[in-house]
Amino acid sequence: MPTFAIGEQDFLLDGEPHRILSGALHYFRVHPDMWADRIRKARQLGLNTIETYVAWNAHAPERGVFDTTGQRDLGRFLDLVEAEGMHAIVRPGPYICAEWDNGGLPAWLMRIPGVGVRRNEPQYMAAVTEYLQQVLAIVTPRQITRGGPVVAVQIENEYGAYGDDKDYLRELVRVNRDAGVEVPLLTCDQAEAEMQERGSLPELHRTVTFGSRTAEKLAVLRAAQPTGPLMCMEFWNGWFDHWGAHHHVTDAAASAGDLDALLAVGGSVNLYMFHGGTNMGFTNGANDKGVYQPLVTSYDYDAPLAEDGTATAKYDAFREVISRYAPVPAESAPHRTPAPExxxxxxxxxxGLLDVVATLGEGSSWDEVPTHEDVAVASGFVRYRTAVAHIEPSVLAFDEVRDRAQVFLDGVAVGVIDRSERARSLTLPAAPHGATLEILLEDQGRVNYGTRIGEAKGLIGPATLAGKPLLGWDVLPVDVDxxxxxxxxxxxxxxxxxxxxxxxxxxxxxxxxxxxxxxxxxxxxxxxxxxxxxxxxxxxxxxxxxxxxxxxxxxxxxxxxxxxxxxxxxxxxxxxxxxxxxxxxxxx
Known part of the structure; x- marks a missing residue:
């Protein structure tokens, strides 16, 4: 059987030096009937490897469930990579970031009392072990050592930017090896000395992330890891977008120049992204570094292959650069032609939405406002309802709103409380005879990076009206699907x-x-x-x-x-x- 290993200076494929030319393609962001097309266009770019994250919450919406149907069929995806004559790198996390809801961690995980996220905490590790055993049962038979396409598996993701629990990393290594992973195990962190130290172990092969200043970034990697192949696991050739901000693009010629600089020194690369796809449904993540910023639906990422699978100027520029270092097929991916109008x-x-919500069944009764975790809602909408007695114009307030509350009195819209504006209150008009207060609360995407991963969603109490506690709530999850x-x-x-x-x-x-x-x-x-x-x-x-x-x-x-x-x-x-x-x- 073929072998893949870490050499003194190179990756070794069957004992010979090998450069990884990879592109990121997330199967869970692309319709499964498009997988083969997108993989083929990666090969036409000159790539020899496909990298993918595995989104835990996409496969396990509830504990005890592991769904591999349709768009979640990781095995089929890897088989299509193999059929195209390419290798695969699998990054199963358990945390992936990826601008994906909650960084891939399932919402049910956060409902476990006392659970410790991304550290060697028993309840967390028990859930992680269950997950990894299920994922790796798909991956390990498809390793290159067993005749398949998988040449490497990543441990965690950018862990140096979050924590430094070495026992946690060692436990992840143990779980992977016990599950049968034979190929090299990698880590991925930003090109900063502290993050490289915090996020890896001596027995793991380090890689870095960057989009420019190649020599400087590779020097940081070489200082942290004196031997072994140099690899940029995320070569940032584009970026993601937030609602209310501009669309991020990078200059094709400049990105191609940065790629050339990396390949010229013998480096291996994973283009992040080669093809982004779409954050369908409620899958988009969010950032919060003081201001909450949910991500848009399109994950085009200004990638070489656009959201609709068509080649861009960046695709052409990258293809020309890669051709200087590796064979490139004669056939290239087509550019966009006008779609039907x-x-x-x-x-x-x-x-009316509020008119048909009742068809979903009965709500649950709560004295104080519950979070979405309290009512076991992973994403989407929840309707909160309570009766208010005679009121003059008064302020309705919460400790926090996560993320966007539309407020109604007797079915009439009276305002919005939006987390992205740091708002947590609004003024209700007078209701001389009392009224029914309804709040449609939208979870706009769970934070996927930083310390706010895993935070509760919904209305965060206490709820007050005119400074007094507002109690007696009827709460109903609104399954808009x-x-x-x-x-x-x-x-x-x-x-x-x-x-x-x-x-x-x-x-x-x-x-x-x-x-x-x-x-x-x-x-x-x-x-x-x-x-x-x-x-x-x-x-x-x-x-x-x-x-x-x-x-x-x-x-x-x-x-x-x-x-x-x-x-x-x-x-x-x-x-x-x-x-x-x-x-x-x-x-x-």
Whole structure:
């Protein structure tokens, strides 16, 4: 069988020096019927390896569950990598960051009393061991030493930026080796001496992350690790976007120059990202370094291969650089051509969201406001409701709101409390005869990096009105995926005019079968979209993105269903598909 090892200066494939030319491609961000296409386009770029994280929470939404169906079929993905004649690097965490909800850690983990995250704490390690054993049962039979594509497995991820529990790292090594991992084990940290020291062990091979200043960054790695191959595990050729900020791009020529500098000194590389994909559903993460910033739905990342799988100028520039150091196939990936343009203006049926929430069942009663963890909600929406007696204009306040609360009195919207504005209160109007207070609370994405990983979501008490405790709450999880179905609209008449939120609207139309589409959301406020039952993710008028990618694999061409959850209001009630993505303004 083939072998893969760490040499004095090089990676060794069957005993011979080998350079890793890898690209990051997250199977859980890409429709499974697109995997083979994206992998092939990586090979056409000149790459010989595919790297992927494994998102624990994508596979295990509840403890005791390990889902490997559809978009979670890691085994199928690795088999397609092998079929393309490429190697694979697997990074199963358990923490992955990846701008993914909670950095990949499942929400149920945080409901374990006293659990210690990312350290050698018994309850945490018991859950991690269960997870890794399930993942590695898929990975180990596919190691290169057993005739498969996997040449390396990573331990944790950027741990030096978070902690320094060496016993934790040793325990992860033990679990991996006991599960049958024979290939080299790697760590990945930023090119800072302290992080390199904190985040690894002598028996693990260190790699670094950077996007520029190659010589300086590699010098830090060499100082921490005097021998062995030099590798940039995350060569940052782009960046991610937050709602309300600009769209991040990097200059193709400058990025290609930085890549050339790395390859010129014999370094190995993993392009982060080669192809980003999409944060569909509720999967986007968030950052909070003093200001909460949820990530947008598109994970295009300004990568060489765009969100829709088309080549960019960066793809061409990188391909030319790689050709100086390795063979590049004659065939290259195609560039984008215009997508179908069409407009759907009639046939809409609309129903008020708060009117249909009752179909989801009974809520639970709480004296004080519970968090989402208290009601076992991993992501999405929760409705809080209570009765208020006679009030004059008064201030409604919470200790904290995580993340966005729409407030209603007797069904009438009275305001929004938004965490990103550091808000935690608003003024309620007078209710001389009392009223029903309802709050629709949206978890906009769990923090994926830093010390706020694993924090509770929802309304953080105490709740007060006019400075006095507000008690007696009815709390109901709002499964919007369960509501975005045809039966929700049964009996509804065709609606016209602007869309008032919060509401659900549905259109049916024959879309171009099998064609990638770009849904124009620029005339809408804030919400989510489903096409043929697939939750495409969130949109928001604050941008930067003004379109949503609709993969052709979900478009049937026969009575395609489009469902819109509009939380605010949409003066433009038409559904429009445009020729190309609009990812937003840039900073240059």
């Amino acid at each position: 069409l407009t759907i203006e009639g046939g809409r049926r609309t129903v 369960a509501l975005a179905v045809e039966s929700t609209f049964a009996g509804e008449c065709e609606a016209a005019g602007p869309i008032a939120g919060p509401s659900l609207s549905r259109w049916t139309s024959d879309l171009p079968a099998g064609r990638d589409l770009f849904l124009d959301v620029s005339g809408w406020g804030k919400g989510m979209v489903w096409v043929n039952g697939v939750n495409l993710g969130r949109y928001w008028s604050k941008g930067p993105t003004a379109t949503m990618y609709v993969p052709g694999q979900i478009v049937t061409g026969q009575a395609d269903s489009i469902v819109l959850l509009e939380l605010l209001g949409a003066p433009d009630a038409a559904v429009r598909f445009v020729a190309a993505p609009q990812l937003g303004h840039t900073d240059f």
